[in-house]
Amino acid sequence: MIRLENVYKSFGSLEVLKNINLTIEKGEVVCIIGPSGSGKSTLLRSLNHLERITSGKLYIDNELVDERANDRDIHKFSPKRVSEICSELGMVFQRFNLFPHMTVLENVMLAPRKVRNLTKKEAEEAALELVAKVGLTDKKDEYPSRLSGGQQQRVAIARALAMEPKIMLFDEPTSALDPELVIEVLDVMKALASEGMTMLVVTHEMGFAREVADRVVFMDKGEIVEIDSPENIFNNPSQNRTREFLSRIL
Amino acid sequence: MDDRMVRVIGILIDSFIPLLKAGVMFTVPLTIISFILGLIVAFTVAIIRVTNFKPLNGIVKFYVWIVRGTPLLVQLFIIFYGLPSIGIILSALVSAIIGFTLSVGAYGSEIIRAAILSVPKGQWEAAHALGLSKSQTLLYIILPQAIKVAIPPIANSFISLVKDTSLAAAVTFSDLFQVAQQITARTYEPLWLYMEAAFIYLIFCSVLTMIQSKLEVRFMKSGYSHD
Ligand SMILES: Nc1ncnc2c1ncn2[C@@H]1O[C@H](COP(=O)(O)OP(=O)(O)OP(=O)(O)O)[C@@H](O)[C@H]1O
Ligand SMILES: [Mg+2]
Numbered sequence: 001m002i003r004l005e006n007v008y009k010s011f012g013s014l015e016v017l018k019n020i021n022l023t024i025e026k027g028e029v030v031c032i033i034g035p036s037g038s039g040k041s042t043l044l045r046s047l048n049h050l051e052r053i054t055s056g057k058l059y060i061d062n063e064l065v066d067e068r069a070n071d072r073d074i075h076k077f078s079p080k081r082v083s084e085i086c087s088e089l090g091m092v093f094q095r096f097n098l099f100p101h102m103t104v105l106e107n108v109m110l111a112p113r114k115v116r117n118l119t120k121k122e123a124e125e126a127a128l129e130l131v132a133k134v135g136l137t138d139k140k141d142e143y144p145s146r147l148s149g150g151q152q153q154r155v156a157i158a159r160a161l162a163m164e165p166k167i168m169l170f171d172e173p174t175s176a177l178d179p180e181l182v183i184e185v186l187d188v189m190k191a192l193a194s195e196g197m198t199m200l201v202v203t204h205e206m207g208f209a210r211e212v213a214d215r216v217v218f219m220d221k222g223e224i225v226e227i228d229s230p231e232n233i234f235n236n237p238s239q240n241r242t243r244e245f246l247s248r249i250l
Numbered sequence: 251m252d253d254r255m256v257r258v259i260g261i262l263i264d265s266f267i268p269l270l271k272a273g274v275m276f277t278v279p280l281t282i283i284s285f286i287l288g289l290i291v292a293f294t295v296a297i298i299r300v301t302n303f304k305p306l307n308g309i310v311k312f313y314v315w316i317v318r319g320t321p322l323l324v325q326l327f328i329i330f331y332g333l334p335s336i337g338i339i340l341s342a343l344v345s346a347i348i349g350f351t352l353s354v355g356a357y358g359s360e361i362i363r364a365a366i367l368s369v370p371k372g373q374w375e376a377a378h379a380l381g382l383s384k385s386q387t388l389l390y391i392i393l394p395q396a397i398k399v400a401i402p403p404i405a406n407s408f409i410s411l412v413k414d415t416s417l418a419a420a421v422t423f424s425d426l427f428q429v430a431q432q433i434t435a436r437t438y439e440p441l442w443l444y445m446e447a448a449f450i451y452l453i454f455c456s457v458l459t460m461i462q463s464k465l466e467v468r469f470m471k472s473g474y475s476h477d
Contacts, residue, residue, distance in 0.1 A: 048379050079383060086381040097376035101394045110390060111380035156376075163380060 001026045001167060001198045002047065007056030009042055009222075016042045017053070018222040024167075029199045031209035031230075034219035035245060040202040043219070044169050047200075048086045049077070060088055061166060087115060090160030094172040096152045098144040098159070104131060105140045108159045116163065123162075130158040134188050150181030154188055161192075168192065170201040206250060210234055218242045258442050265433045265446060272429040273450050280415050280425060284347050285408055288354020295359035300366045301384070310359070317356035323417050325349050330421035346418035350411060357407055365400035366392055401469065405462045409455050416451070426450060 002024040009017035016039045024030050032040045045051040047058060049066065058066040065085045067074040077085070099107050108127035112118045118126070131140050134154035136147075144152050153173055160168060170189065174182040186208050193199055193212050203209060209216050209230055216233040218226045218241070226239045237243045295310045297303075317325070330345035340348070369392050377387040419428035430447035434440045 050375055050378060083381040083383060086379055089379070091376075091379035093372060093376065093379075095372055097370075097372035099373065099376070099391055101398075111382060114386050114390065115381040159380070 001028070001061060002200065003057075003059040003062075004043075005057040005059070007043075007046070007058065008054045009039070009046060009051065010054050016222050017046075020056070020224055022217065022224060022227070024198065024200060026198055027196045028214045029193045029197075029201065029212050030215050030217060031213040032200065032202045032217045032219055033204070033206070033209060033233075033245075034217075034225075038219040039222045040219055041171050044091070044171050044200065044202060047169065048089045048091060049082050050091075060085065083115060087163050088166045090157075090163060090165035090168045092153070092156050092160055092168065092170045092173045094175050096144070096149070096156045096176070098152055098155055100144050103141050103143055104136060104147070104155050104158075107144070107155055108162045111159070112162050127158070127162060130161050131155075133161075133191075134158045135184075148181055149177045150184045153177065153185045157185075157188055157192075167198045167200065170199065170203070172202050172204065174203070174205055204249070206234065206246075218245065220245065258439055261433070261437050261439055262442055262446055265430075265437075265443065268433070269426055269429055269447060269450055272424060273426040273454065276423065276425040277412070277415050277427075278454070280343070280346055280350070280418060280423070281408075281412050284350030284415075285354055285411055287347065287351040288358055288411075289404070291351060291355030292358025292362055295355060296362035296366060297388070299359065299363050301388075313352075314356045314359060317352050318360075322349065322353055322414060323420060325352070326417060326421050342418070342421050342423040345421050346415070346423045350415065350418075353414070354407065354411060358404060361403045361407065362396065362400050365396040368399050369395045398469070402466060405466075409458050409462070412454050412458065413451060 002022070004020050004022045007017055007020040008015070020043060032043065034040055042051055046053045046066070047060070052071075053066060053068050054071050055069045056067075057064060064075060066077070099110070102110065105124070105127050108130055109120075109123040112123040112126060113120065128137070128140065131137055134157055136151060136154055136158070139147060139151060139155075144155065147155065153176075157168075157173075173189070174185050177185065182205070186205065189199070189201070189208070190212055201208075201213070211230075213230050215227055216230050217224055218233060218237070218239070220241050226233065226237060226242050228238070232238070233242065234246065237246065295314065298306045298310050326345060326349040329340065329349050330342065333340060373391050373395070374387060377391045382390070415425060416427035418425050419431060422428070427447055430443050434443045437443065
């Protein structure tokens with residue numbers, strides 16, 4: 001479903017991703033863990049061109065979605081094609097990034113209407129269903145500023161799902177939340193996982209990774225140090241760096 | 251009451267209607283026309299600046315630099331007294347409209363640009379991630395939020411413009427201020443006449459300030475508030 005081949009990314013002289021190779025199968029839930037600054041967000045963000053990789057190849061569903069070398073495009077992607085690529089990926093940000101001037105329902109309806117060209121009625125029906133799915137039907141006409149962080153993040157998930165993406169990307173979706181609100185967001189994510197959604201999740205919630213992930217990726221200093229099942233990563237990591245990281249945070 | 255006082259009061263009463271009329275007939279239209287045209291310029295310039303639209307970006311930067319770095323009075327003199335020497339002859343009204351439009355355009359573009367840049371980067375990113383194009387993002391996400399930020403300073407610049415239009419008198423435009431000058435020339439009562447003119451500007455600006463705060467209250471009540 002997702003494939004990264006020999007991906008490098010530098011910001012100036014800072015190497016943030018170093019020779020990343022990773023394949024994610026359809027329906028798989030993969031969690032990425034690792035210390036701050038290890039390049040987890042950058043990896044996620046390069047998939048939908050929020051960051052452009054320095055070199056390497058990215059595939060989604062066996063289609064090339066980025067290919068670069070020496071910070072130059074090997075393959076040109078038109079704005080329209082980039083928009084299509086983005087439509088296949090739903091992204092959930094740490095800071096929600098809801099549109100504050102739109103109600104919950106409007107947030108969820110916007111992209112389907114403007115990008116997928118659904119009619120207002122179609123978009124509204126779909127949006128109502130998604131808002132119900134994240135348990136916020138009674139808040140559908142509220143503005144984001146009137147919602148708790150957990151509720152806002154659930155709206156953000158519904159908004160991403162409204163584009164009917166093949167893959168959901170989560171970048172520390174619960175890190176900005178008060179502890180008591182983390183659960184409600186994780187529950188929505190678990191439900192998604194159990195429906196077979198392909199998910200790539202950057203997270204510090206080791207409990208979630210242990211319970212939901214099919215595989216866990218440990219990143220450090222721009223490298224993938226280890227990829228394994230949650231049992232092996234958490235109980236019996238093969239790499240010292242993984243063990244050190246886990247002993248620091250657990 | 252001595253004779254002088256009676257005379258002054260007579261002059262003030264007699265001149266009130268001509269001054270008010272000049273204000274309503276000339277100052278107000280000049281202000282409104284220049285403001286609307288200026289906003290169109292400001293908006294266009296701001297969009298060019300934030301989207302870094304080349305090569306126009308360089309040109310509009312130069313324009314903003316010139317207009318903000320030179321006195322408005324000098325600009326008006328160049329347009330009205332200077333351009334005829336290269337064959338461009340404009341009426342006082344047109345000169346004034348051009349001068350004030352360019353001024354509102356330059357200052358307004360900075361206000362609007364700052365308002366656009368005040369919208370968090372995450373909004374652009376979320377829109378991009380949803381597949382919205384740059385122009386859709388501007389239109390549906392960024393501008394609605396930026397306008398809210400820009401409206402109070404834009405309203406202030408409108409009120410400044412009402413006062414700045416008095417500069418048009420210097421290029422022979424017969425606005426409120428020039429009528430005050432004419433009556434003064436006849437009656438030799440500069441103190442009282444100019445105070446009367448100031449009073450009428452004060453009325454205009456006070457009315458506008460009232461409308462502005464009413465609008466702001468209404469605007470803030472409607473819809474969302476920033477968190
Ligand atoms: N736009 C940018 N310009 C320059 N450096 C950047 C930029 N974005 C990220 N970086 C740097 O790249 C490195 C990796 O950043 P990234 O956000 O991918 O890390 P992360 O693993 O997500 O960390 P965290 O857990 O703190 O979110 C960091 O050192 C960061 O400072
Ligand atoms: Mg990060």
